[in-house]
Every structure is written in C-alpha cells, then in structure tokens.
Amino acid sequence: MATVTDAGVELDGVSVDFGDVSALNDVSITVEHGEFFTLVGPSGCGKTTTLRAIAGFESPTEGTVAIDGEDVTGRPPEDRNVGVVFQNYALFPHMNVRENVAYGLRFRDPPGGVSRRERVDELLELVDMAGLGERDPTELSGGQQQRIALARALAPGPEVLLLDEPLSALDVRLRERLRVTLREIQQSLDITTVYVTHDQEEALAISDRVAVVADGEIEQVGSPEQIYRSPASRFVAEFVGDNNVFEAAVDGSDPPRVSIDDQTVPLAAASKVTPGERVTLSIRPEDISFDERDVAITATVEQVEFLGDAYRVHCEWGEMPILVKTTHDEIPRETTTIWFDAPDVHVVGRSVTE
C-alpha cells in the first residue's frame, strides 16, 4: 500500500511511539489538493500528533508521510514547505507583526515574484490587519494574534496549511466569526489544509472532510454529513453531535427488530443485522418527534431547555435517558408518546451474544 499518489497530503500506515506509549497506531489518511481536512477527537487522541507528523515535528516509528506526492518522511520540518498555526499562535515575542510575518521569507522566496515587503503587505491585507505591522504581538488581542499567525504561516506560500486548534483560545463569537474567515481564505487560496480541533461542531462546520480520531486510530473518515448521519462506530456516534445510543439484542423476526424496555423497535432492512446479534444503535435527537412517525415509544419528559430556535427535551424511556430536539411549540408534560422513523435508527456497533 506504499504507493505514493499526488494527493496534497498522504499518511500511509503511520505509527508514532513515545517510549513505550503508542501515540499513533497505523494511521492512513489521504488529503486531496485544496481540500479542507479536519482531524477531530478528544484530547490525547493523537490528532495533534498526526499533525506534527505531517509537519515533521515527530518522526513516525513506522509508515510514510508524503506531501504533494513526495515522500517527506525523513525530512526536517524546514524542508517540508508547510505552514503551521499553533493553538497559542507561538508568535515571536521579540519581533513585531511585520517581522513575524516576514520571518519565513528569510528562507523561502515569496511566491508570485513579488518583493518580501509586498508579500507581507499582501498577507496583512488578506487577514485584514493592514496598518498594524509595527505593533508588538503582546499589544494585540487574541483574535488579532490568530490572524497574524495565519498570515505568518501563509507568507512563504506553503503547499499545505496545518492548523492546530487555532481557535480554541478565543471566545465563542469570535471563534465562529474567525472560522468563516479562515474557510474563506482557504478557499480563495485553494490550499490543502489539515485542521485539528476537539470541537466536533467546528469540524462539521468548516471541513470538506473529517477524520474522527480516538486512541491513536482513525475511527471514521468522511464528509461532515456522512460523519454526522452515518456514524461508523459508537464512539463517532457519541462524539459527533448530540445522540441517543442504546444497546439491544436483535430478535429473529423479519424485518429485524430489537426489544428495548419491553418495547419493540423495528430496524430498517438496510441495517443488515442477524438474529441473536447484540447491536449498538443510535438515533439523533432531531430525528425524534412528538408528531406521529413510524415507531412510537412511551417516554417521560424530565427537563426542557429552550434554545431559541428549538427545544432540547430530556426524557426517560424506561430507565434510559433519551434526548429529543424539536421545533414543536408545545412540549408535552410527563408521560407521552414520542415517534421516530425506522431508517433513522443506525447500527453503530455489533457483537455476537455470548
């Protein structure tokens, strides 16, 4: 499988060990040219290690890293032509904004045949920071620092832009605004981008494709819609967005169905389960309704949160908590019937009963 394609970034069977600890285990990813690719997962899952392996800060114990079709596995970071934006921006405190942005141009010629000065101006313009070039980084706000870090990373015209939780230190509003800016800039430059975040909402919002990482392994790769709508594992189902996850045994009837809390729930024919199998099922809160659908179950409403555009309703189905998200105006109280369609129930895991 060690064929090197001309993808923007390709990791093939990459493992990284820190002493006895395995941080990354046999990870293979292909990021296409111009693609915005996001690694998402809880802290310590290996997403940052993956990014650092692409940048050359960590050397893989096994596997290869290729950038733009070229195997760069043994190369030091300075020879990989990547731009990196760090979580805390890592602006050089002893250089002003201009000097920070210009730093990479000491080693690589500005793309497009412009002078260094012009290139710096161009980038300050791009990130909407023109006129602040003489400031010291410490005089800037967090959002401004983030923009400068981006400008600095882009200045030498890297093949790949690597972003390590660049927005996590900012407040929610700023974060949402900046991620739109970030996406716009990425698209306008058509630059291959690998983005690391622990925020699944951000990942879904910004990416062309998302890889969910857990315990040093890739759980699922796919478009945000695929990840959200068809989680491939219980972990993905639970990690990405609000979800209701249940375990149940498949009985022998056709179409297949499971019994939960004395109620039977039919499964879509496409779910390909076999009788006697124990499965993990998930259903999104917004796929559950107080209006009539295919399947009805009885639940008790415990708690209602008003979100402005919708309600989050915490219910109990027997002993199990179940979350309902609805735009319905009248939320029933206490015991009620809730509805969903069988195709919205996804099998995210299965195991043979003992």
Added chain:
Amino acid sequence: MRERAERFAVPLGLVTTVSVLIVVFYYPVGNVFADAVSSDGRPTLAPILDVLTDPFYTGIAHHIFTDPLGVPAGIIQWFLAVELSPSGLDLPPTSIGLFGFTAYQAALSTVASVALGLPGAYLLSRYEFPGRHTIRSLTILPFVLPGIMVAVGFLAMFGRNGLFNDVLAVVGLGPVEALFTLEIVVVAHAFYNAPLVTRLVTTAWESVDRRQVETARSMGATPFRAFRDVVVPQLLPSLLTASLLTFVFTFMTFPIVLALGGLQLATVEVWLYARVQNLELTEAAALGTIETVISLGLTYLYLRYEARQVATGRAGPSLARRQLVDGVRSLRDPRRLAIAAYGVVVLVVFVGPLLSMVVESVTGPGGEFTFEYYRFLLAQQTSSAIGTTRPLPAIVNSLLFGVGTLVLALPMGIVVAVVANRDVTGSRGAEAVLSAPLAVSGIVVGLGLLQTLVFGTVLFDYRITVLGPSAIVFAHAVAAYPFVTRNVAPALGGLDPRLVDAARSLGASRFRSLLDVELPLVASGVVAGAAFAFAISVGEFDSTVLLAEGVDSYTMPVALERYIGNRSLGPSLGAATAMGTVLLGVTAGSFVVIDRVGGRWQP
C-alpha cells in the same frame, strides 16, 4: 551550502565541544584520576579506601568503611555515652574528619551566600534606581579576584586594626577578633559566591511574566500569596543552581581558607594541594576523586530536580520596578528601610574589602599615602630587562583571553544547554558529566594539564604538547562554559517549544531557530553567562601559568602573583594590591561593556 552547514551546526557544535573537553579536560583529569583507581594497569580501590578508612579524613564515618557491620552498634555506643549533667547534655567527642568539616563549612558558606545574595536579587530586579545597570554589571566583580587580594582586603577591613573595628569603636562597640575564625572564612566565601546568587536569581526574577502575577492577584491572591505561588516557583531553580554551585565551590575552596582561617581550618583541598606539592599523586588522586564524586553527585541530583520543574511559558512583560527612593515616604516604608539595612551589610562585606584593597595600594608601610606602588607598575612597564612582568601586556592578554573565552564558551555552553533540554533519557546524566569542569578541583585540573598537555603525549612516536595562548583560551572556555549552560539552560527550558516549531515550519533550520528565536528570548541568561565566562577567564590562574608557552603569556592575576614575589619594594603586597586595583578597574569596565553590548541585543 550554508543551509547544509546550518543543519549540522548543533550536532557539530556538540562534537566540537566534546572534543575540546576531551583534550583539555577529560583526558588530563582522567590521567590524574587513573592513579586513584588503578595500579600498574590493574583496577584497584585501595587508594580511595585508604582515604575513606582514615579517621583523619572521614572522622567517625570511617567506621562505615572499616567495619560496616559494626556501624549501628557504634552509634548506639555513642548515644550510650551521652550523659546528662547539670550543665546540660555532655556529648562524647565526635570527630567529623576533614571531609565532614569541609562539608560543614561549605554548608555554612552556602547559607551565608544565599542570605547575602538574595536581597540583592530582590533589589536589582524589583527596584529602579540610578546606577542599577552598572551595579548589576559589577555584581560578579568579586569572582575575578585572586584569593590573596581578597585576603588583603579582608585583613584591612576586618583585621584587629581594620576599618570595621574602627567604625565599631566610633559607635562604642567592638573590637571584634574576626581573623582566624570560621566566621570570617564563611563571610569571605559569601563575598565570592553571594554575587553568584544575586546574578542568577536576578536573571530569573526579571523573566517572571508580569501577567502571571496579575492573574494570581485578579483571582484574589494577596501580594504575598502571589509571590509565594507564582514568583517563588520560578525563582527556585535559579536559587538552587546558585546554592549548588556555591556549595561545590566552597567545598573545593582553597586559598581563602588558609589565608584567613589558617591551617586549623584546613579543608580537603588544602590537603590535596599539599599532596600534589609533595608529589604523593596517588593520594591526591584519591582525594580528588572523592571530591568529584560528591560534587558531581550533587550536580546530578540537582539536574534531576530541575528537569521535574514545570516549564512556565515566559517571554512576557516582566514585573514592574518600583522606584527605590520615593520621597519622604521612603523613610517610613519598612521594605525600603530593610533595603537600606541591606545596603549597610553590602558596604561592610563587599565594598569594604574591595575599597580596603584599593586603599592599601596607596598606603605605604608606615601608613602614609603613597603612589610608590603605581610608580612601580610604571617602572615595570618601561623596563626593558628580561623576565620583567609588564602590566600592559598583562591587561591586553587578560582581555584577549577573556574575549576568546567568551567567543568559545558561549557556543559551547549554549550547545550543551540545548542538548540538556532535549527530553531524552539520560540527558540529565549527560549534562552532569558535561558539567564536570565545575566539579573537579582546580588543583587536579592543573596537575592533569601539566602531565598531559604540557609534558606532552606520545602519539605515533611524536611527543605532542598543547601549549600557548590558544591552549589557554581552550582551558578557560572549558572552565567557563558550564556557567553559560547553567544560565541559559533553565531559561531555554522555560520557552514555549512551539516557538521553535513555528520557526522550523517556516523554513528555519534548528540552528537558525536557535539564533533567531530562542537566544534573543533568553538574552539576559546569555549575557549573564557571557559575563561569567569572561570573569572566569580573567580570574583564572592555574592553567594560565601552566599552559603559557614561554614567559610572555601572562595575565593580570599572573602578573599580580609575580609582583607578590617581587622584593624590589621590600616585603610588601603593595605592588600586588596596585595590580589588583588595576585588575579590578579593567574587569569592572569590561563587565559594564558586556552588559551594555548584551543589553542592546536583549528584546
């Protein structure tokens, strides 16, 4: 081409550093220590055991080596011999041996140095006052002074008829008989080493990020709590570095003990010197080995501790300085009054002896004012007689060697600091071994240099000797670079590693990111290290005289030493004190220049 060179700059620097160390340190010192652990080519522990089992050296602890099984019984017996008498506890006589006493006086000296040095760091890092920069530059001045000059200064300051007793008499106190006491030796050690504490801690204090303290205060911490919880943890590594160095130095102290304390207060190093003088080199090697094992062991333990310290992101704005003098209010502020009291102590302990030495240089044998000793220096300068030691070449050589040492020791120390900060197993052990020049007695180093570089080593039928000015500079650099490392390594360790990552991702090699990013951010540590390196070189005596080829590579301390022996003005230290004053002036000027030049480089 340049890129390629830069890529290998750090490994190359390390290889060069280690090579220099091998040639002018490990090989010569190993040559000496080999005597302690081998006999006719066969390994033996006999010389070391001879020392350890000799109660003269190890006191009651010698039982541990002569009769290991009897040790608890011995302690019980000792306790049984304790008697309660009307006057209190009667302790049976215990002997702590030469090693015990040496450690004891080193511990006292360390405490005294910290007590005298710490307030200085507080003053220099937290207050603003005219001349602060200059005083900061001058803090390491005592470091370069030959022991005999300090002895002269202390004699004139604390002697029976010294200035100190004169002042005490004015206020109706005294006289104090200070000479020949352990106390005066301890104070003299503090004179040498408190500046080390001040300098290292000041550097750390100045790099405490103001925002961290402000955060603590905003979370409700009192100024004291903020100090304790935020500032102290960041000062501790530098304070412990300074304490460790002080202990190691005073453990291996030599000239000052005999000059001020007398043979009764002899330390291990005094004995080591006598062994070398008498050419009993095996016993000397055994003593040196034990000293080094103790010093290196402490260094290693310390480095382990330092590695466990959480690196705190620095490179933020430092704490604001208060004005030292703040109108009439200053007179009522207890903190400023305490600083004033500290100022008096500084005057007595540091300024007093230095000033006394300067005064001695213009005082004739009858107590009259005289320029005779300076005329002597001029006469030496204008004399054309062979064998004459002229002051000007001494000054020029000292400065050249000092600059050469600086140029060499800075990269060496920085490379080792970079290696020490790699989180690789054994990097602490490696740094301890690389710090060995701090932990080996100067007498052993001198002996080793003599036996190997001066006498030469036969390789392929050629006798290779390593002598002359460049050998001197190499030897000085080896003695000096651990100071650079100790000043730079903790600061480097405190930097955010992402800064280097950022630089490298932008195309900078490891070496360029060191030059462009890390070093400017730890500039105050680099400048402090540079000042130490220069000071070590200027003050160095032993290897300078050994490695000087011919008689013309003399430096200021060597000239001073020769003037001591010069009897043309009679048996007087006057000429030496005059040279000492010149030494003081030249080095003071150099330190101010180093700090100014370095300061420009600082962000």
Added chain:
Amino acid sequence: MERRRFLRNAGAGIVGVSAFAGCSSPGGDDERPSRTESGTGTTTGAATTTSLGGTLRVATYSSFTGEGTAGNWLKSAFESEYPDATVEFTTPENGLNQYIQRANEGAPIEADLYVGLNTGELVRADEQLDDPLFQSLSEDVAGVDGIKDGLQVDPEGRAIPYDTGYISLVYDENEVEQPETFDALLEPAYEGDLIVQNAQQSDPGRAFLLWTILAKGVDGYLDYWQGLQDNGVRIMSDWNPSYEAYMNDEAPMIVSYSTDQVYYHGEGVDMAKHQVGFLNDQGYANPEAMAMFSSASNGDLGRRFVEFVLSEEAQAQIADLNVQFPAVEGVEMDEEFTRYAYEPPEPVTFTYEELAGNVSTWIEDWARQVASK
C-alpha cells in the same frame, strides 16, 4: 606502625645537629676583610672565556629574574664575561616539581641548571626518581670549597648553595619582650602573639617547623606544637599574607627572616616593629642552591656559570639583590647590609642525609595534628 618505627630510627641520626659558628651577632658590627678588588675574570682562564658559548637554560623561580634582580645581574655579567653565551631563564610555576614530574613521565627536561633549590626539594627529587635528576658538580667546579661549612647540605655535591637566609622571629618590641627560647613561646604572656606559616607550602614555615624538630627532637616536636596551638599560634598559608597580617597588627610576633631590617630601615620607620629575635640563640639556615640536570646539554657552560655565581663579586651582588646572606665564606657585604642583617649566634640546619626519608613524614604528622577535626 611502620612509619613510627622508621621515624624513631631516623630520629637517632639527628642527634648531631649541624651547627656552625656565626659571623656576626645580632646588632653586631663586626670587622670584615675588605672586598678584594680582583675582577671575576681571574677565576676562569681567558681561553675558556672565548671558546665557550651557546645557550644556557636556567630554570628558576619567577622573582629571580626581572628588573633589578639577581638573575638579571647574573645574566648580563656572565654574558659579558662569555660573549658567545646566552643565559635564558625559564620559570615554571610549580618549581622543581615540574622537572621531577617530567623525569617521571619521560618528558624532556628543557633546562640545564636549576637555581633556587632547597634541601627538602633535593630529598623529594631523589625519593621520587630512580635515576638522579642532578649531576655532581663539586669535583669540576672551582669555588665550592669556599662555601660555608654549615651550608654544605648535599654530601654528593649536586646542590651548590649560593646564598642563605636565616629563619628567626621578627617582633614588635612595643608590644612584647623578646622570647629567648622555644619554651618561652608557650608562656601565657605570648598567648595569641605568634604568626607562623604552613610548613606544607611555605619555605619559612617549613624551616621553622624543622627548627622546632631540631630543638625538641623528633619525639618532642609534636608535643611542643600542641603547646603552641594551645597558646594560640596562628598558622597562615604563606609568608606574604602572614607578613601582611603582622604589619596590620594581628599579632606582635612572626616567623620571618633575619634580614628583615634591611628592607625596613630609614626615616620614619618604626624600627620597634622590626626587631629580629633568635630562639635558643639559634637561627635556622635555609640555603638556596643551584644544581645541574643530569640531562644538561651544555654542561661546560653550566659549570662555568656555577663558578661564576660563587665568585666573590657575584656572591655580594646576589646577596644584596636577594636580601640574603652570601653562601661563600668571607664575602664583603656593603655597610648597610652588614648593619641591618643579623646572623644567628648558632646557625642550624638539617642536612640532606638527615632529611632524607623523614621530612615528609614529619610535616605530615605535624599538619595532621594541627588540622585534625
């Protein structure tokens, strides 16, 4: 155990203390034969004078050479006597040890003569080396017979003394009365009054220790020193700092040289502070000697140099410039020197044979007693 017995046996040999009659007593102004006017050239033939040449490498201590020193006087006088010869000084920091160690390591010895040797150092050289470091000179050098009897320390004629100092007390007569004997120093009247130097590293310190061994015997000197310690003796590192301490009134008595007043006389000097006192009417002679390395490459020139040093004019000059007494009998010193330099009534010193095998043990035992914790 071994060491003790050895010491006792060796001690038996010291009964015959070498002593010789003094030429002058303290304060005495003895008549001396007037200096002969004959030039130094008379000691050597004109033929040798012109035929000998080359470079003579003289190892010595650093203050022997330089402006206004005995070394520089010797160099120019010798070179004008032998126009083809050049004298080169080398001044190794660690003195004779440099050459003992070189010989031990098989490294070349780049010197012909060693100037400034004392008896103890010769003992050390012989103890350390199997092959002799120095060659015998007395046979081939004129003038050796003229050396004062008591200074002929080396029976093998390798070390040729060229001057000597006498160790004595220097005291402040305003503060203390002169102690006449060693025992007097133990009296309460002198408590805390005496500064001496560390015999491990200082010449006068070592000489004073040896003097006490002569006075009190090998079996008695340690007890005597215990007495001195109990009476508050101060043992400082070297002569220079100790003299500085004396001049700063730290104590009113110091072990020093009997030539003290040669430096300290003249207008406005308080001579009370420069009184020379001999103990037991003795003074310990500390001769400085020269010797020729066995490996010397220019032996003939070396021998002529040694002869030259022993010549009357050179003797007077060296003594004057070094502020020491001439080693050769009957050398006329100038009036000032004669007036202010005191020779002890009974000069004493250990010879090579007495020191051999003993001196390091004596010093070691003494130092251990003092420094014991």
